Amino acid sequence: MTAPWDPGRVAFAIDRTHSTPITAQITGTLRAAIVEGRLRPGTRLPSWLDLAAQLGVARGTVKAAYEALADEFLVFSAGAAGTRVAERAAPRPVEAKRIDIPRPLQDLERGFSLRPLPFQMGVPAQDAFPAKLWARLRTRAVRTNAMAPVGPPDPRGEPELRERIAAQLAITRGISCHPDQIILTSGYKNGLCLTLLALGVQGRAAWVEDPCYPVARMGLTIGGVTPVPVPVDAKGLRVDMGVRLAPDAALALVTPGQQAPTGVTLSPERRAALLAWAAREEAWIVEDDYLGELQLDGRAAPALASGAGAERVIHIGSFSKTLSPALGLGFVVAPLALAARFGEVAGYLNPAPNVTTQLALTDFLAGGHFLRHLRHMKSLYRERRDALHARLDRDIRVDAFAGLAVIAHLPRGHDDVALAKHAPELGIAPAPLSIWNADPAEGQPGLVLCVTNLRPQILDKACDALAALIDEGTAAPLSARAA
Ligand SMILES: Cc1ncc(COP(=O)(O)O)c(C=O)c1O
Missing domain, CATH: 1.10.10.10 (Winged helix-like DNA-binding domain superfamily/Winged helix DNA-binding domain)
Structure with a gap:
Protein backbone atom coordinates (compact mmCIF):
# COMPACT_ATOMS: atom_id res chain seq x y z
CA MET A 1 0.00 0.00 0.00
CA ALA A 86 5.89 1.17 8.34
CA GLU A 87 2.56 -0.62 8.51
CA ARG A 88 2.01 -0.43 12.24
CA ALA A 89 3.48 2.41 14.26
CA ALA A 90 4.80 1.46 17.69
CA PRO A 91 2.20 2.01 20.41
CA ARG A 92 2.57 5.26 22.26
CA PRO A 93 3.27 5.19 26.00
CA VAL A 94 0.08 5.96 27.91
CA GLU A 95 0.17 9.45 29.34
CA ALA A 96 0.95 9.21 33.03
CA LYS A 97 -1.74 11.77 33.83
CA ARG A 98 -4.61 9.84 32.26
CA ILE A 99 -4.73 6.88 34.64
CA ASP A 100 -3.94 6.66 38.29
CA ILE A 101 -2.25 3.38 39.25
CA PRO A 102 -1.85 3.34 43.06
CA ARG A 103 1.78 3.20 44.07
CA PRO A 104 2.94 0.37 46.33
CA LEU A 105 3.44 0.68 50.12
CA GLN A 106 0.89 3.53 50.41
CA ASP A 107 0.47 3.01 54.16
CA LEU A 108 4.16 2.62 54.92
CA GLU A 109 6.10 5.12 52.82
CA ARG A 110 5.19 8.74 52.14
CA GLY A 111 6.80 8.47 48.69
CA PHE A 112 10.02 7.23 47.13
CA SER A 113 13.46 8.80 46.74
CA LEU A 114 12.32 11.83 48.76
CA ARG A 115 14.62 13.73 51.07
CA PRO A 116 14.06 12.15 54.52
CA LEU A 117 12.19 14.22 57.11
CA PRO A 118 13.02 14.25 60.83
CA PHE A 119 11.79 11.09 62.69
CA GLN A 120 11.43 9.14 59.42
CA MET A 121 12.18 5.43 59.82
CA GLY A 122 14.33 3.24 57.65
CA VAL A 123 16.81 5.91 56.57
CA PRO A 124 20.27 6.18 58.11
CA ALA A 125 21.88 9.55 58.90
CA GLN A 126 22.16 11.39 55.61
CA ASP A 127 24.92 13.65 56.90
CA ALA A 128 27.11 10.73 58.03
CA PHE A 129 27.10 8.53 54.95
CA PRO A 130 30.66 8.40 53.56
CA ALA A 131 29.46 9.71 50.22
CA LYS A 132 32.83 10.77 48.76
CA LEU A 133 34.51 7.50 49.62
CA TRP A 134 31.56 5.52 48.29
CA ALA A 135 31.53 7.53 45.05
CA ARG A 136 35.25 6.82 44.59
CA LEU A 137 34.86 3.08 45.22
CA ARG A 138 31.82 2.96 42.96
CA THR A 139 33.64 4.75 40.12
CA ARG A 140 36.53 2.34 40.41
CA ALA A 141 34.11 -0.60 40.42
CA VAL A 142 32.35 0.65 37.28
CA ARG A 143 35.72 0.96 35.52
CA THR A 144 36.92 -2.48 36.67
CA ASN A 145 33.66 -4.05 35.61
CA ALA A 146 33.62 -2.36 32.20
CA MET A 147 37.20 -3.54 31.46
CA ALA A 148 36.65 -7.12 32.67
CA PRO A 149 35.91 -9.99 30.31
CA VAL A 150 32.14 -10.39 30.14
CA GLY A 151 30.62 -13.68 31.21
CA PRO A 152 27.52 -14.34 33.28
CA PRO A 153 28.10 -13.24 36.88
CA ASP A 154 27.61 -15.66 39.78
CA PRO A 155 23.87 -15.46 40.60
CA ARG A 156 24.73 -15.89 44.29
CA GLY A 157 26.86 -12.72 44.20
CA GLU A 158 30.54 -12.00 43.59
CA PRO A 159 32.70 -14.66 45.29
CA GLU A 160 35.05 -12.14 46.91
CA LEU A 161 32.14 -10.19 48.39
CA ARG A 162 30.64 -13.38 49.80
CA GLU A 163 34.01 -14.21 51.38
CA ARG A 164 34.19 -10.73 52.90
CA ILE A 165 30.65 -10.95 54.26
CA ALA A 166 31.37 -14.38 55.76
CA ALA A 167 34.44 -12.95 57.51
CA GLN A 168 32.46 -9.92 58.69
CA LEU A 169 29.62 -12.06 60.07
CA ALA A 170 32.07 -14.12 62.08
CA ILE A 171 33.28 -10.94 63.80
CA THR A 172 30.04 -9.02 64.23
CA ARG A 173 27.34 -11.69 64.51
CA GLY A 174 29.22 -14.79 65.67
CA ILE A 175 28.15 -16.69 62.55
CA SER A 176 30.51 -19.30 61.20
CA CYS A 177 29.62 -20.08 57.60
CA HIS A 178 31.09 -21.01 54.22
CA PRO A 179 30.96 -18.20 51.60
CA ASP A 180 28.79 -20.44 49.41
CA GLN A 181 26.09 -20.34 52.08
CA ILE A 182 25.77 -16.62 51.35
CA ILE A 183 23.49 -15.34 48.59
CA LEU A 184 23.45 -11.62 47.77
CA THR A 185 20.03 -9.97 47.53
CA SER A 186 18.66 -6.47 47.02
CA GLY A 187 17.68 -6.24 50.71
CA TYR A 188 15.41 -7.81 53.28
CA LYS A 189 12.32 -8.09 51.11
CA ASN A 190 14.25 -9.80 48.36
CA GLY A 191 15.86 -12.07 50.98
CA LEU A 192 12.42 -13.08 52.25
CA CYS A 193 11.22 -13.75 48.71
CA LEU A 194 14.26 -15.93 47.98
CA THR A 195 13.72 -17.79 51.26
CA LEU A 196 10.05 -18.52 50.62
CA LEU A 197 10.87 -19.80 47.15
CA ALA A 198 13.75 -21.94 48.34
CA LEU A 199 11.80 -23.45 51.24
CA GLY A 200 8.75 -24.13 49.06
CA VAL A 201 6.35 -23.28 51.89
CA GLN A 202 3.46 -21.86 49.87
CA GLY A 203 0.12 -22.88 51.38
CA ARG A 204 1.62 -23.36 54.86
CA ALA A 205 1.41 -21.21 58.01
CA ALA A 206 4.17 -19.05 59.52
CA TRP A 207 4.52 -17.48 62.96
CA VAL A 208 5.01 -13.74 62.87
CA GLU A 209 5.66 -11.51 65.82
CA ASP A 210 2.77 -9.36 67.04
CA PRO A 211 3.53 -6.48 66.74
CA CYS A 212 5.86 -6.80 63.76
CA TYR A 213 7.24 -4.99 60.70
CA PRO A 214 4.10 -4.77 58.51
CA VAL A 215 6.16 -5.76 55.48
CA ALA A 216 6.81 -9.18 57.04
CA ARG A 217 3.10 -9.95 57.44
CA MET A 218 2.14 -8.71 54.01
CA GLY A 219 5.24 -10.23 52.38
CA LEU A 220 4.28 -13.67 53.69
CA THR A 221 0.69 -13.24 52.52
CA ILE A 222 1.78 -12.22 49.03
CA GLY A 223 4.17 -15.17 49.04
CA GLY A 224 1.23 -17.54 49.62
CA VAL A 225 2.04 -18.21 53.30
CA THR A 226 -0.54 -17.59 56.08
CA PRO A 227 0.85 -15.39 58.86
CA VAL A 228 -0.13 -16.45 62.39
CA PRO A 229 0.47 -13.52 64.80
CA VAL A 230 2.23 -14.61 68.00
CA PRO A 231 2.41 -12.06 70.84
CA VAL A 232 5.65 -10.45 71.95
CA ASP A 233 6.33 -9.46 75.57
CA ALA A 234 9.31 -8.10 77.51
CA LYS A 235 11.30 -11.29 76.75
CA GLY A 236 10.45 -11.32 73.05
CA LEU A 237 8.33 -13.83 71.14
CA ARG A 238 5.90 -15.93 73.25
CA VAL A 239 7.10 -19.27 71.89
CA ASP A 240 4.57 -21.10 74.09
CA MET A 241 1.76 -19.17 72.37
CA GLY A 242 3.19 -19.99 68.95
CA VAL A 243 3.20 -23.67 69.82
CA ARG A 244 -0.40 -23.38 70.98
CA LEU A 245 -1.63 -21.35 67.98
CA ALA A 246 0.18 -23.13 65.14
CA PRO A 247 2.39 -26.04 66.26
CA ASP A 248 2.85 -27.25 62.69
CA ALA A 249 3.78 -23.91 61.13
CA ALA A 250 6.42 -24.22 58.41
CA LEU A 251 8.48 -21.37 59.81
CA ALA A 252 8.77 -18.56 62.33
CA LEU A 253 9.75 -15.13 60.98
CA VAL A 254 11.44 -13.26 63.82
CA THR A 255 13.63 -10.28 64.74
CA PRO A 256 15.43 -11.83 67.72
CA GLY A 257 18.32 -9.33 67.96
CA GLN A 258 16.20 -6.21 68.42
CA GLN A 259 12.52 -6.95 68.00
CA ALA A 260 10.85 -4.61 65.53
CA PRO A 261 9.28 -2.36 66.75
CA THR A 262 9.68 -2.93 70.53
CA GLY A 263 13.48 -3.26 70.53
CA VAL A 264 13.34 -6.25 72.94
CA THR A 265 16.08 -8.89 72.60
CA LEU A 266 14.81 -12.46 72.63
CA SER A 267 15.70 -13.91 76.05
CA PRO A 268 18.06 -16.92 76.26
CA GLU A 269 15.21 -19.21 77.45
CA ARG A 270 12.97 -18.15 74.56
CA ARG A 271 15.84 -18.60 72.08
CA ALA A 272 16.31 -22.13 73.33
CA ALA A 273 12.57 -22.81 73.19
CA LEU A 274 12.30 -21.46 69.63
CA LEU A 275 15.25 -23.53 68.41
CA ALA A 276 13.88 -26.61 70.18
CA TRP A 277 10.48 -26.16 68.49
CA ALA A 278 12.14 -25.84 65.07
CA ALA A 279 14.24 -28.97 65.64
CA ARG A 280 11.27 -30.95 66.96
CA GLU A 281 8.84 -29.95 64.22
CA GLU A 282 11.45 -29.73 61.45
CA ALA A 283 10.32 -26.14 61.00
CA TRP A 284 12.49 -23.20 59.87
CA ILE A 285 13.40 -20.05 61.72
CA VAL A 286 13.81 -17.03 59.47
CA GLU A 287 15.93 -14.50 61.32
CA ASP A 288 15.47 -10.89 60.15
CA ASP A 289 18.72 -9.34 61.35
CA TYR A 290 17.89 -5.91 59.91
CA LEU A 291 20.05 -3.97 62.37
CA GLY A 292 22.90 -6.48 62.54
CA GLU A 293 25.20 -5.37 65.31
CA LEU A 294 23.95 -1.79 65.13
CA GLN A 295 22.78 -1.85 68.72
CA LEU A 296 23.08 1.44 70.57
CA ASP A 297 23.61 0.11 74.10
CA GLY A 298 26.12 -2.64 74.74
CA ARG A 299 26.97 -5.38 72.32
CA ALA A 300 24.35 -6.99 70.12
CA ALA A 301 23.41 -10.57 71.07
CA PRO A 302 24.91 -13.17 68.73
CA ALA A 303 22.65 -14.13 65.84
CA LEU A 304 20.33 -17.13 66.15
CA ALA A 305 22.25 -18.52 63.19
CA SER A 306 25.45 -18.51 65.25
CA GLY A 307 25.11 -21.39 67.66
CA ALA A 308 23.63 -24.81 68.27
CA GLY A 309 20.49 -25.26 66.19
CA ALA A 310 21.74 -22.98 63.40
CA GLU A 311 21.02 -25.70 60.87
CA ARG A 312 17.34 -24.73 61.01
CA VAL A 313 17.95 -20.97 60.78
CA ILE A 314 17.88 -18.86 57.62
CA HIS A 315 19.59 -15.59 58.42
CA ILE A 316 18.54 -12.49 56.43
CA GLY A 317 20.88 -9.50 56.57
CA SER A 318 20.57 -6.08 54.96
CA PHE A 319 22.87 -3.12 54.35
CA SER A 320 19.85 -0.77 54.35
CA LYS A 321 20.26 0.33 57.98
CA THR A 322 24.00 -0.03 58.34
CA LEU A 323 24.80 1.78 55.08
CA SER A 324 21.84 2.96 53.00
CA PRO A 325 18.62 1.57 51.51
CA ALA A 326 19.62 3.37 48.31
CA LEU A 327 22.37 0.75 47.72
CA GLY A 328 19.77 -2.01 47.53
CA LEU A 329 22.04 -4.70 48.99
CA GLY A 330 21.48 -7.47 51.48
CA PHE A 331 22.17 -11.18 51.82
CA VAL A 332 20.83 -14.47 53.05
CA VAL A 333 22.87 -17.04 54.94
CA ALA A 334 21.39 -20.43 54.11
CA PRO A 335 21.94 -23.40 56.41
CA LEU A 336 24.67 -25.66 55.01
CA ALA A 337 22.19 -28.35 53.95
CA LEU A 338 20.15 -25.82 51.96
CA ALA A 339 23.02 -23.82 50.45
CA ALA A 340 22.84 -25.60 47.07
CA ARG A 341 19.06 -25.20 46.93
CA PHE A 342 19.27 -21.46 47.67
CA GLY A 343 22.00 -21.12 45.03
CA GLU A 344 19.82 -22.93 42.52
CA VAL A 345 16.81 -20.68 43.21
CA ALA A 346 19.06 -17.61 42.88
CA GLY A 347 20.39 -19.00 39.61
CA TYR A 348 16.99 -19.63 38.06
CA LEU A 349 14.72 -16.98 39.55
CA ASN A 350 16.50 -14.53 41.79
CA PRO A 351 20.02 -13.57 40.69
CA ALA A 352 22.18 -11.24 42.76
CA PRO A 353 21.90 -7.49 42.09
CA ASN A 354 24.15 -5.26 40.02
CA VAL A 355 27.80 -6.37 40.03
CA THR A 356 29.33 -2.89 40.26
CA THR A 357 27.57 -2.12 43.55
CA GLN A 358 28.80 -5.46 44.83
CA LEU A 359 32.40 -4.67 43.81
CA ALA A 360 32.23 -1.29 45.55
CA LEU A 361 30.94 -2.93 48.72
CA THR A 362 33.72 -5.54 48.51
CA ASP A 363 36.31 -2.75 48.59
CA PHE A 364 34.40 -0.96 51.36
CA LEU A 365 34.57 -4.08 53.53
CA ALA A 366 38.15 -4.95 52.53
CA GLY A 367 39.37 -1.46 53.45
CA GLY A 368 37.95 -1.74 56.98
CA HIS A 369 35.54 1.13 56.27
CA PHE A 370 32.43 -0.82 57.24
CA LEU A 371 33.44 -1.55 60.82
CA ARG A 372 34.68 2.03 61.23
CA HIS A 373 31.39 3.34 59.87
CA LEU A 374 29.38 1.10 62.22
CA ARG A 375 31.37 2.30 65.22
CA HIS A 376 30.78 5.91 64.19
CA MET A 377 27.04 5.34 63.59
CA LYS A 378 26.56 3.73 66.98
CA SER A 379 27.94 6.69 68.89
CA LEU A 380 26.24 9.24 66.63
CA TYR A 381 22.82 7.58 66.99
CA ARG A 382 23.27 7.18 70.75
CA GLU A 383 23.99 10.93 71.02
CA ARG A 384 20.97 11.79 68.87
CA ARG A 385 18.69 9.44 70.79
CA ASP A 386 19.77 10.80 74.17
CA ALA A 387 19.38 14.40 72.96
CA LEU A 388 15.88 13.61 71.73
CA HIS A 389 15.00 11.89 74.98
CA ALA A 390 16.19 14.88 77.03
CA ARG A 391 14.36 17.34 74.80
CA LEU A 392 11.11 15.34 74.58
CA ASP A 393 10.87 14.87 78.31
CA ARG A 394 9.65 18.45 78.55
CA ASP A 395 6.31 17.70 76.89
CA ILE A 396 6.07 14.14 75.50
CA ARG A 397 6.68 10.95 77.45
CA VAL A 398 9.08 8.45 75.89
CA ASP A 399 7.86 4.93 76.58
CA ALA A 400 10.63 2.83 75.08
CA PHE A 401 13.94 2.91 73.27
CA ALA A 402 13.58 0.58 70.31
CA GLY A 403 16.42 -0.01 67.87
CA LEU A 404 17.19 3.32 66.21
CA ALA A 405 13.92 4.86 67.40
CA VAL A 406 12.08 5.90 70.51
CA ILE A 407 8.43 5.12 71.01
CA ALA A 408 5.92 7.60 72.44
CA HIS A 409 2.53 6.10 73.27
CA LEU A 410 -0.61 8.16 72.76
CA PRO A 411 -3.75 7.87 74.86
CA ARG A 412 -6.14 5.15 73.63
CA GLY A 413 -8.62 6.43 71.09
CA HIS A 414 -6.00 8.58 69.36
CA ASP A 415 -5.69 7.96 65.65
CA ASP A 416 -1.94 7.64 65.17
CA VAL A 417 -2.37 6.80 61.46
CA ALA A 418 -4.17 10.11 60.83
CA LEU A 419 -1.50 11.96 62.84
CA ALA A 420 1.33 10.39 60.85
CA LYS A 421 -0.42 11.18 57.57
CA HIS A 422 -0.76 14.82 58.55
CA ALA A 423 2.80 15.11 59.97
CA PRO A 424 4.70 15.86 56.71
CA GLU A 425 2.69 19.08 56.44
CA LEU A 426 4.52 20.12 59.61
CA GLY A 427 7.86 18.99 58.16
CA ILE A 428 8.23 15.75 60.15
CA ALA A 429 7.54 12.06 59.43
CA PRO A 430 6.96 9.93 62.56
CA ALA A 431 5.48 6.45 61.90
CA PRO A 432 2.22 5.27 63.46
CA LEU A 433 2.73 2.48 66.00
CA SER A 434 -0.66 0.76 65.71
CA ILE A 435 -0.14 -0.53 62.15
CA TRP A 436 2.60 -2.82 63.47
CA ASN A 437 -0.12 -4.78 65.26
CA ALA A 438 -1.88 -7.63 63.48
CA ASP A 439 -5.12 -5.96 64.55
CA PRO A 440 -4.40 -2.20 64.54
CA ALA A 441 -7.57 -1.54 66.59
CA GLU A 442 -6.08 -3.69 69.38
CA GLY A 443 -2.69 -1.98 69.33
CA GLN A 444 -1.76 0.93 71.56
CA PRO A 445 -1.66 4.08 69.41
CA GLY A 446 1.67 5.82 69.40
CA LEU A 447 4.42 7.32 67.32
CA VAL A 448 7.70 5.69 66.38
CA LEU A 449 10.35 8.41 66.26
CA CYS A 450 13.51 7.44 64.42
CA VAL A 451 16.56 9.35 65.66
CA THR A 452 18.99 8.82 62.80
CA ASN A 453 18.47 12.18 61.07
CA LEU A 454 17.93 14.38 64.14
CA ARG A 455 20.92 16.67 63.72
CA PRO A 456 21.38 18.99 66.73
CA GLN A 457 20.57 22.00 64.51
CA ILE A 458 17.06 20.73 63.75
CA LEU A 459 16.19 18.98 67.00
CA ASP A 460 14.25 21.85 68.60
CA LYS A 461 12.26 22.66 65.50
CA ALA A 462 11.38 18.99 64.91
CA CYS A 463 10.27 18.56 68.52
CA ASP A 464 8.16 21.73 68.42
CA ALA A 465 6.44 20.40 65.29
CA LEU A 466 5.89 17.06 67.02
CA ALA A 467 4.35 18.74 70.09
CA ALA A 468 2.08 20.79 67.80
CA LEU A 469 1.05 17.64 65.94
CA ILE A 470 0.17 15.80 69.14
CA ASP A 471 -1.66 18.87 70.52
CA GLU A 472 -3.74 19.10 67.37
CA GLY A 473 -4.57 15.41 67.63
CA THR A 474 -5.57 15.82 71.26
CA ALA A 475 -7.75 18.87 70.67
CA ALA A 476 -9.77 17.14 67.97
CA PRO A 477 -8.84 13.68 66.78
CA LEU A 478 -7.71 14.10 63.18
CA SER A 479 -9.70 11.11 61.97
CA ALA A 480 -12.90 12.70 63.33
CA ARG A 481 -12.10 15.92 61.49
CA ALA A 482 -11.38 14.09 58.26
CA ALA A 483 -14.71 12.21 58.46
C1 LIG B 1 12.10 -5.06 60.71
C2 LIG B 1 12.79 -4.65 59.46
N1 LIG B 1 13.35 -5.59 58.69
C3 LIG B 1 14.01 -5.28 57.56
C4 LIG B 1 14.15 -3.97 57.16
C5 LIG B 1 15.01 -3.64 55.96
O1 LIG B 1 14.38 -3.78 54.76
P1 LIG B 1 15.19 -3.56 53.38
O2 LIG B 1 16.49 -4.30 53.47
O3 LIG B 1 14.25 -4.17 52.40
O4 LIG B 1 15.39 -2.09 53.23
C6 LIG B 1 13.55 -2.95 57.89
C7 LIG B 1 13.63 -1.57 57.43
O5 LIG B 1 12.96 -0.67 57.86
C8 LIG B 1 12.87 -3.31 59.10
O6 LIG B 1 12.32 -2.36 59.87
Missing part, protein backbone atom coordinates in the same frame (compact mmCIF):
# COMPACT_ATOMS: atom_id res chain seq x y z
CA THR A 2 1.38 3.43 -0.89
CA ALA A 3 0.24 6.87 0.10
CA PRO A 4 1.48 10.13 -1.37
CA TRP A 5 3.79 12.40 0.56
CA ASP A 6 1.89 15.49 1.61
CA PRO A 7 4.29 18.20 2.81
CA GLY A 8 1.37 20.05 4.42
CA ARG A 9 1.11 17.25 6.99
CA VAL A 10 4.66 17.62 8.27
CA ALA A 11 5.74 21.04 9.53
CA PHE A 12 9.53 21.08 9.79
CA ALA A 13 10.94 23.96 11.83
CA ILE A 14 14.69 23.58 11.92
CA ASP A 15 16.30 25.67 14.65
CA ARG A 16 20.06 25.89 14.26
CA THR A 17 20.47 27.73 17.56
CA HIS A 18 18.79 24.94 19.57
CA SER A 19 20.89 22.47 21.58
CA THR A 20 19.02 19.53 19.97
CA PRO A 21 21.07 18.30 16.98
CA ILE A 22 19.43 18.88 13.57
CA THR A 23 19.22 15.14 12.90
CA ALA A 24 17.22 14.71 16.10
CA GLN A 25 14.96 17.63 15.15
CA ILE A 26 14.14 15.98 11.79
CA THR A 27 13.62 12.59 13.46
CA GLY A 28 11.35 14.18 16.08
CA THR A 29 9.16 15.96 13.53
CA LEU A 30 8.75 12.84 11.38
CA ARG A 31 8.20 10.60 14.42
CA ALA A 32 5.39 12.83 15.69
CA ALA A 33 3.75 12.88 12.24
CA ILE A 34 3.90 9.07 11.98
CA VAL A 35 2.77 8.33 15.54
CA GLU A 36 -0.07 10.85 15.35
CA GLY A 37 -1.27 9.33 12.06
CA ARG A 38 -0.59 12.38 9.88
CA LEU A 39 1.75 10.22 7.78
CA ARG A 40 -0.12 7.05 6.88
CA PRO A 41 1.49 3.61 6.58
CA GLY A 42 3.04 3.16 3.14
CA THR A 43 3.74 6.85 2.65
CA ARG A 44 6.97 7.28 0.74
CA LEU A 45 9.26 9.81 2.38
CA PRO A 46 11.12 12.29 0.13
CA SER A 47 14.57 11.13 -0.97
CA TRP A 48 17.50 12.18 1.24
CA LEU A 49 18.57 14.61 -1.44
CA ASP A 50 15.14 16.24 -1.88
CA LEU A 51 14.47 16.70 1.81
CA ALA A 52 18.05 17.92 2.41
CA ALA A 53 17.60 20.55 -0.29
CA GLN A 54 14.21 21.56 1.08
CA LEU A 55 15.54 21.98 4.61
CA GLY A 56 18.93 23.36 3.67
CA VAL A 57 20.84 20.62 5.46
CA ALA A 58 23.38 18.01 4.38
CA ARG A 59 22.13 14.84 2.68
CA GLY A 60 23.89 12.75 5.37
CA THR A 61 21.83 14.50 8.05
CA VAL A 62 18.56 13.35 6.49
CA LYS A 63 19.98 9.86 5.95
CA ALA A 64 20.89 9.62 9.64
CA ALA A 65 17.38 10.80 10.64
CA TYR A 66 15.76 8.13 8.43
CA GLU A 67 18.08 5.46 9.91
CA ALA A 68 17.04 6.49 13.42
CA LEU A 69 13.36 6.12 12.45
CA ALA A 70 14.11 2.72 10.91
CA ASP A 71 15.78 1.65 14.19
CA GLU A 72 12.46 2.46 15.90
CA PHE A 73 10.57 0.41 13.26
CA LEU A 74 8.61 3.51 12.23
CA VAL A 75 9.90 3.44 8.62
CA PHE A 76 11.59 0.83 6.44
CA SER A 77 13.78 0.99 3.39
CA ALA A 78 12.01 -0.36 0.28
CA GLY A 79 15.15 -0.40 -1.89
CA ALA A 80 14.61 1.50 -5.14
CA ALA A 81 11.12 2.40 -3.90
CA GLY A 82 12.70 4.64 -1.25
CA THR A 83 11.89 4.86 2.44
CA ARG A 84 8.29 4.21 3.50
CA VAL A 85 6.28 4.56 6.67
